[in-house]
Amino acid sequence: MDKFKLSSKYESGAYNVWIEYNQLAAITKPLNLGQGFPDYEPPARITNFLAEVASEKNLYFHQYTRGLGHVRLVNVLSKLYSSLINREINPMEEVLVTVGAYEALFCVVQGNINEGDEAIIIEPFFDCYEPLIRIAGGTPRFIPLRNTKPDAPVSHSSDWKLDPAELESLFNSKTKLIILNTPHNPLGKIFDYDELTMIADLAKKHNVLVVSDEVYEWLVYEPSKHIRIATLPDMWERTITIGSAGKTFSMTGWKLGWAYGPSNLMKNLFVVHQTAIYTCATTVQEAVARGFEHEINLLDTPDSYFQNLSHELKPKMEYLSKVLQKNGFKPIIPDGGYFMVADWSKLESKLDLSSETDKYKDFQFTKWLSKNIKFQCMPYSVFFSENSRPTAESYTRFCFFKKDETLKKADSILTAWTSNIL
Numbered sequence: 001m002d003k004f005k006l007s008s009k010y011e012s013g014a015y016n017v018w019i020e021y022n023q024l025a026a027i028t029k030p031l032n033l034g035q036g037f038p039d040y041e042p043p044a045r046i047t048n049f050l051a052e053v054a055s056e057k058n059l060y061f062h063q064y065t066r067g068l069g070h071v072r073l074v075n076v077l078s079k080l081y082s083s084l085i086n087r088e089i090n091p092m093e094e095v096l097v098t099v100g101a102y103e104a105l106f107c108v109v110q111g112n113i114n115e116g117d118e119a120i121i122i123e124p125f126f127d128c129y130e131p132l133i134r135i136a137g138g139t140p141r142f143i144p145l146r147n148t149k150p151d152a153p154v155s156h157s158s159d160w161k162l163d164p165a166e167l168e169s170l171f172n173s174k175t176k177l178i179i180l181n182t183p184h185n186p187l188g189k190i191f192d193y194d195e196l197t198m199i200a201d202l203a204k205k206h207n208v209l210v211v212s213d214e215v216y217e218w219l220v221y222e223p224s225k226h227i228r229i230a231t232l233p234d235m236w237e238r239t240i241t242i243g244s245a246g247k248t249f250s251m252t253g254w255k256l257g258w259a260y261g262p263s264n265l266m267k268n269l270f271v272v273h274q275t276a277i278y279t280c281a282t283t284v285q286e287a288v289a290r291g292f293e294h295e296i297n298l299l300d301t302p303d304s305y306f307q308n309l310s311h312e313l314k315p316k317m318e319y320l321s322k323v324l325q326k327n328g329f330k331p332i333i334p335d336g337g338y339f340m341v342a343d344w345s346k347l348e349s350k351l352d353l354s355s356e357t358d359k360y361k362d363f364q365f366t367k368w369l370s371k372n373i374k375f376q377c378m379p380y381s382v383f384f385s386e387n388s389r390p391t392a393e394s395y396t397r398f399c400f401f402k403k404d405e406t407l408k409k410a411d412s413i414l415t416a417w418t419s420n421i422l
Helices: 008-013 017-028 044-055 071-085 100-110 129-135 164-170 193-205 263-276 282-296 305-326 361-373 386-392 404-418
Strands: 095-098 118-123 139-144 175-181 209-213 239-244 257-260 330-333 339-343 395-399
Touching (some): 071 257, 071 282, 305 330, 305 339
Parallel strands (some): 118 139, 118 175
């Protein structure tokens, strides 16, 4: 049966932490702050569009649409991002609609990486980055964000930075691309203008593609600002930017994403998409297009969902931060996104994790919590390369895009538990 074993190029993607922890949650039934999605109703004005599309007597909404993106959707994406980056984007040649941002990442990596190429990945990173590079035959080169204020009483995601000399040392003739994630998952860091300029200057110097994963672009907490690296001088020509309807409209199950960039770079993505997927669901694309048309008219008004979302989530973030602090964790306050990373090392000496056999302590800790406290969060080391995982074992990741009652229940569970050990 070895003849039918998994193709060797896919071995790096065989393990998936989300599948493992979903299965764990199905068994232990914990209060789940692990996975990144809201546990309450998305905006009705957006979901209503899908209901309208499904019920309208337009047979074409139930058939294949344009393979590279439903015309109405690519047109509105072009309109939105042309205004945001101050450059006219051709909807037919410079936009691709994909099955979630995940497929957009797959297309850009598969369409550009050849055997022996190198790709720079910033640690921590969303866990699919590394296997995507390896599956394409590339070699990932890792560089960590380092805490520049380790002794600060309160840690902020903005304290975590790249070392300029270390970053420059990774670029060479084999470097094909660098993946940038801002706002960042899991750390919540937003790269500022100086940091983006440093990355841009190196990309231009070494003729490297920048893949900018900006799925959390609307989840930015004041006074931070999201800067699109494609807007920096001479960077449009070498940047592919990735977005997500699931993150934009808080409906991750719709699984619709996109990529935009110059036509000569997008052609590579088009080829991968048309051979792997061909087209995305027409009804969902039509509904998302209508959602964008509606929301574009509300930008910069009090009714803008995009801009109100961060105002809605900031109190939740602040609440969870206080809950974690009073229960022995040291959270890293994010500037964007809907995740919070926290140091749990203060609790380690109070626990007996010997029943858990995982290699890394954060896996032991999070599984012990799920089984014994009925509370689930995610191990932090999964967002690192194998060699760097020991540096991340003292942290876990929490999602705070939850109902207030869910966060209050988290407070109750953690307080009841830690009151006996702290």
